[in-house]
Amino acid sequence: MDTTLRVGIVGAGGIAPPHIEGWLALGAEIGILRRTGADDLAARYGIRVVDDLGDLIDASDVIDIVSPTATHVSVAREAFVRGRHVVCEKPLAVTAAEAQEMADAAVAAGVRLFPAHVVRYFEGYRRLYEQREAVGTMAELTFRRTVAAPASAWFYSQDAGGGLIRDLMIHDLDQALWLAGPVVEVSATQDPPAVDDTVQPPVSAHVTLWHANGAVSHVRGDWAGSEVPFHSEVQIVGDRGTLSVDTSELAGEGSPASAPGNDPYRAQLADFVEAIRTGAPARVTPEDGVAAVAVVDAAYASLASGHPVVLAQL
Incomplete structure (x- = not known):
């Protein structure tokens, strides 16, 4: 068979x-x-x-x-x-x-x-998740992700499913949820703001998440020029120590294509x-996927209102 x-x-x-x-x-x-x-x-x-x-x-x-x-x-x-x-x-x-x-x-x-x-399957991020309790009670998480701006036009239309926060930063919003748990409030800024629904790179956004456990996550994403290399990093600070990952220090994890034998897409x-x-x-899980999009929804609502948004718990 x-x-x-x-x-x-x-x-x-x-x-x-x-x-x-x-x-x-x-x-x-x-x-x-x-x-x-x-x-x-x-x-x-x-x-x-x-x-x-x-x-x-x-x-x-x-x-x-x-x-x-x-x-x-x-x-x-x-x-x-x-x-x-x-x-x-x-x-x-x-x-x-x-x-x-x-x-x-x-x-x-x-x-x-x-x-x-896929970021959950990068070895550095997986190890960070497994070791997270070593920092004790989490206080602050900081994420940064920078990539060259994408080529296809649809990425720049927020209403059509694009947008920096929705497309790029969702990686780290998901990581924040994975590491620190549910989010109760979200605040977001973006520079420059979208004009008539269109994002114009280079563009940066910052999203702050207040977690139910008291931790705060600061998430920054950048769509930069074509000459700018991919880079991402995360740091977790707790009352017993600090953990961090920087893709520039991880062989094979500094770009979407990992080294042979350590491919996160295959994993x-x-x-x-x-x-x-x-x-x-x-x-x-599907629940993880829904939760990440809910945080994105709240971030865009915050951009529109100029104020933090309380996240409805699903």
């Missing part, structure tokens, strides 16, 4: 290659929906192109959504209706309500939804496959 996992990729942008490479390393058979760039990826990786979404879903065991954020809900809905598991790039959806809709639909269909918050997908096989939770 053939037990090869069949994966359907929806999306052919910059995040597609690490997903494809991760699936191939796990021995999966891959099809990709025909979109701009799909033929090039098919030639590069030796995968097949499928013209129709329904046909791709029917021919797959897992659908991996790496398309623009505003498309996530509709693609996932089609996959769930056909009884297929879904891996979905962060953020799950444009709003927390839509993200919750996805999570509920997966449960109703009896299948799994895996938010692809993430392997965790999802094992969760499907065993029925156990993955390192990141």
